[in-house]
Amino acid sequence: MEWNMFKITLSTDDLQNYVFQQLNNFYPDNRLLNKDTLFKQSFNHALERTEYCFQHVALQAYHRKGTTFFSHLHSDQYTLFLWFLSNSVWKRYEDTELASKLFNLNKTLNGVLCMYDAGMPNIFLIVHGGAVLGKASYSDFFVCYQGSTVGAVNGIYPKLGKGVILAPQSSIIGDCTVGDLVTIGNQALLRNKDLKSRSLYYRHIDTGQHYVKKSSTSWVQSFFNVPIIPNGDDL
Known part of the structure; x- marks a missing residue:
């Protein structure tokens, strides 16, 4: 099916029912029926946001014959859609119950x-x-892999620039200001430390020590089909 030139594996009605039934199966408290209108309006808003996000992705699975594509059975795509839906419910209605279920x-x-x-x-x-x-x-063009964490130390969270990517099992926590086009390597931990733009921060596989080096190319750019233009002053 198509939705504003956005190809979806289910019709919008079927996709809505699909999510609706999942919510009722996992949380059978019979309280969602009273929020049908809220759910439908948030659903349409989430689809718009999902389409906009996917339009910028270079990965083949996100496009079919030149058209942006969304499969409800592609777990990474469905993950993003569910987050957009939960956030739309919160932003538009501040409904913590439905947002929490999502x-x-x-x-x-x-x-x-x-x-x-x-x-x-x-x-x-x-x-x-x-x-x-x-x-x-x-910031836009953020990418993270499995096992990655972005978290706080003593209630202080990181500030991430445009085009930050976290490799598997890596973390950014605490009072960190991270520039644009920064790569955090596998199993690396950045804690209460700043990184300039175009940095590669990685953990040595043998010693476990962490290193920083300047990177002329950015891994994250390969995930997107538009140029990522840095905002940072420390290029």
């Missing part, structure tokens, strides 16, 4: 802990699920 559904199905009121950007990717994304300051 958050819990995403956590249950995809292992993603990202609260409905987190400040996720308009364009981002979660690859392979299993991520913990706290209420940091995010």
